[in-house]
Amino acid sequence: MSVTPPTVSVLLTRGLFSENPVFRLALSLCPAVAVTTAVENGLMLGIAVFFVQVLSSMTASIFKKWINPKIRIPVYTIIIALWVTVMDMLLAAYFPSTYEKVGLYVKLIVAFAIIISRMELFAAKNPVLPSTFDGVGMGLGFLLAMLLAGAFRELLGNGSFFGYPLVHFQPLFLLVLPAGGFFTIGLIMALFNWVDLLRGNTLPKASGGHG
Amino acid sequence: MANSGVGGGPSAGTLHLSYGPHVRSGESTSSIMWQVNLALLPALIWAVGVFGVRPLLITLAAVLGCVAGEQLFCLLQKRRTTLTDGTAVCSGMLLAFTLPPGLSPWMATIGGFLAITLTKGVFGGLGHNIFNVALIGRAMMMASFPVAMTTKWIPPQLGNFFPPDALTTATPLAILKEKGFEAALASFYQGGGEYDYLWRLALGLRPGSIGEVSVLCILLGAAFLLLRGIIKLWIPLSIFAGLGLVSLLSTAPLLHLFSGGVWLGAFFMATDYVTSPSTPKGQIVFGVGIGLLTGLIRLYGGYPEGICYAILLMNIVVPALNDWFRPKRVSTMGVPS
Amino acid sequence: MSGCQGCKPKNLSPPPSGRDLVKITIGLTIVCLISAALLGGLYSFTEPAKLRNGKAREAATLRALLEVPETGRIEEIRRYLTNDLRAVYLTPKFLIGLDENGIEKTREPVPEGLDEQKRDEWARARQPSRYVGRFFVGKQGEQVLGYVVEGVTTGYKAKVRFFVAMDGQMNLRGVEILEHEEDPGLGGEIVKRYFKNQFAGRSADEVQGIQVVKDPLVAEWKAALESLGPTPLSAWLPQHREELGRHKVIYAITGSTISSQAVTTGVQKTIANFRKRLELLKGAL
Structure with a gap:
């Protein structure tokens, strides 16, 4: 396995689209379905996962x-x-209102496939600085995924955005329910694949991404 | 029927092998589908007769949604329109038949559109869907518009074409679940002998979804399809056997057997070629499973009517049933297994 | 068509040797020790802050619920249960033990200057018992402004902890959800005003028999409920008393009937138990 890591700009940006952990590598789908009922929830968890x-x-x-x-x-x-645990303790001590909303999910981050997968596939074989950038890129990609799914579900399912009601009815409540979460992830994944096809690439073969 | 039988993933180049019974009358998919649509008309006419003009609007809206979804996918796949095969219209009609007659038609359009795109379109089109399209549409609408889907019933009135805004009565099955047999009976039938209410149920003078109220009209259409050889009796009979068994546990077995979408589901939804097994043995297991699940959901589950989810659950098992009940090879002359 | 029958996993690595096992054990132990040390160190900083936050939030909630003015105070009364099922109450000044019939049996003054934890330990040492619950009294001078009772119920997922606030005449002032693990967007909506404020302003008797219904929440009533909070109850109630009288039910959260019913039942039980106990305690407080 070659040890010359990709350039910094590639590391920082590939997590956003071409190797988006949720929509292309199909990792950490659980929080993507469970926590994206609203943009705010997705944002908080995305930030926590990023760190x-x-x-x-x-x-x-x-x-x-x-x-x-x-x-x-x-x-x-x-x-x-x-x-x-460090994040959990710091949030509980110094950001209590955020902790109330996200506390339950922060504890679950341990089980997320994306983090351990990046450590195994990249950080274990590469120097510190590229590994950090890879972490940044993937963290941003996950955050983007949470925001996209959260926006879609909250706007179309609840008629609001970030808690502010835009319309005074719920267009398609199905999207707020867990079933809607699955449909959302599937649809956005299809969208990403389609954009990729338009750019002339083939569909990804396996999850986990490149080293 | 080239694409029936083995449901599975989308793959343009592979040959779909399936085992009998095939329809040997030489009819094409579209011819069969339009005959099914024809068979659905008696129930629609009755619904308009007792509930007014709204059922017609809802049906048109649902068909519109399905047609839009189907056309969208034809566009995306860059092929000629498949609307002439009648399947989108059929799904639209069947979806509408599961809806309360007082529903706002635009909800049906959304339901139809979602149903076709997410159940059929993304899986690859006709022959590739795992789940019954109309029922997924109904399930989605149930989740999206829970209040409207459970309260917009209209009390039946013969010849009343423009009823007032829907009065929120409840269906006999719903009342049966919450308040018991006497209350259910009283909701749509007063007086008369011990079994007279069955006649009202059979005829269709009770609140319910557009297509489910008149057992007789459903049977009329079903008889037509049976005579033309388009459907067989295995599945419907098995469903009633299964439901009959479970309904013995309830306080009102006959009310269960004569009510609700069982008849519509048994003859029109469960018999859909694409989502049901292809061998008689498989079909019997399929039907009995649906009947049992319907009864269990009605008695012990959260909903008063169970046929919708029962069929969807058994749809999942269909590929396995096709695998288990595959007929043995008659000859060994190079036929791949 | 059939799966891989008889597939054998490739390349089974040989089991670790004795030396390897020792290396592995030492390695893991070191990693765990370092992690534990780091976490323990951080804990000593963050835990006191976390507890302080919790207390501050609790005090703010209590003051808001009872509309306690600056000059007023909140007293906490903790309840313990001895092994022979007698109740023991720890008030700010006294430790009161009741006998089986609820008559006051013992009363001793609490030593001054103990912090919360020490008071709790002292109480349980004086009367061997275990902690089972608490309630608060809002006072101005010697006048009772109201009570806040802490209750627990089992929601759709896990326990839900809440406060029920009442005034001296047993009219509800409100319900606050403290802790829950319900799903956000569904059961998690119990913390929202449009649900929890449905209890406020009703008499305890009315809440005791109130039903949870699946009917939809009318827009005007929802808006009224949302306005309670920013507007304190004393101002809100006169404006909305008539509406409150028209809506004599609890409207369940869409898609979360179980959570809605759980909270309602929990509130009802908490009120019932508290009223019984308050009768016995009235003199002592």
Whole structure:
């Protein structure tokens, strides 16, 4: 496996579209379905995931020489759990109103496939700075995914945006329900694939993305 | 019927093999579909007769939504229109038949559009859908407009073409679930002998969805299709067997058997070629499963009517049923399994 | 068509040797120790802040619910249950033990200058018992402004903790949801004004028998409910008393009948229990 990492601009931007973790790599679909009932929820969780992703990737890359390959998965999990708990404690102590809304989901970040997958596929094999940028790129991509899905579901399902009602009825309440979450993710995924086809690329083959 | 039988993923180049019974009358898909649409007309005429002109508007709206969805996908796939095969119209009519007669027609248009695009279009078009299109449309509408879908009933009046704005009565099955048999009976029938109410149920003088109220009209259309060989009795009979079994556990078995969309579902929805099994044995299992589930949902589930979700649930099992009940190879002359 | 029958997993790696096991164990232990140390250190900073936030929020909620003026105060009364099922109450000044019939049996003064946790420990040491609940009294001088009772109920998912606020005549002043794990957008709507404010302004008897219905919430009533909060109850009630009388039910949240019913039942039970206990305690407070 080649160790020369891609350029910084590629690292920062590929997570947004071509390797968007939710809509192209099909990772972390659970929060994408569960938390995107409103833009605000999606935004908060996206920001939390962003920080955990950057910090975890950075940590994994710094310590990559000392992590025994046989136990790398438990160690990665502990690293993620460490940062998630740090985030959880900081939010509870200093941002109580945000914590009320997102607290439940912050604890679940440990199980997100995207973070451990980036650590395994990229941070474990690349220097610290590129790994950090990769984390930033993927974190931004996840945040974008949450915002897109959240906007779609809240606008069309609840008639509001960020809590402010735009119309005074609920256009298609189905979208706010879990079933609507699945449909939303599927539709946006199809949209991303279609844009990709228009740009002349073939459809992605496997999840996980490039190293 | 080239594309029936083995439901599955979209793949343009593969050959769909399926096992009998095939319709051997030499009719094409579109001819069959338009005959089905014809068979649905008696129920629609009755609905207009007792509920007024709204059912017609709802039906047209639903068909419009389905047609729009179908045309959109033809455009996206860059092919000639498939509207002439009659399937979009059929889905629209069937969807409308599951809706309360007092519903706002625009909701039906949305439902029809969503149904066709998300159930049929994204899977690859005719023959590729796993779920019954009309029923998915109804399920989506139920989730999206819960209040309208459960309250916009109209009390039936023969010859009353322009009834006032829908009075929110409830269907016999809904009352049965909440308040019991006596109350259900009293809601649409007063006086008379012990079994006279069955005649009213059969004729269709009770509140309900557009297409479900008149058992007789449904049977009229179903008889037509049976005589033309378009549907067979395996599935409907199995459904009633299954439902009959479970309804013995309830306080009003006959009310259950004569009510609701069971008749519409059994003869028109469960028998859809694309989403039902292709062998008689498979069809029997399919039908019994639907009947049992319908009864269980009605008695112990959250809804007064269960046929919609029962059929959708059994749709999932259809590929497995086709696999298990595959007829054995008669000869070994190079036919792939 | 059939799946991969008889597929064997490729390349099974050999089991780790003794030396490998030791290395793995040491490695994992070190990682865990470092993580624990980091987290423990951070905890010592953040936990006090978290508790302070919680207390501050609670105090603000209580003052708002009872409209306690600056000169007033909120007293917390904790309830304990001994092993032989006698009630023990810890008020700011006294520890009061009741006998089986609810008659006051013992009363001793609480030592001065203890913080919350120490008071709790002292109480449980003096009368071996376990903590089962609490309520608050809003006072101005010696006049009782109202009560806030903490209750717990099982929602659709997990426990829902809430406050029920009442005035001296047992009319409800409001319901506040403290903790829940319901789904956002569905059961999570119980924290929204248009749901929780449906209890405010009603008498305890009315709430005791109130029904939860699935009918839709009328737009005017919803707007009225949303305005309670920014407008305090004392100003809101005269304006909307007639409307309150017309809507003698609790309108469930669309798609979350179970959560709505759970909160309603929880409120009803909390009120019922509290009224019983208050009778016994009135003299003591």
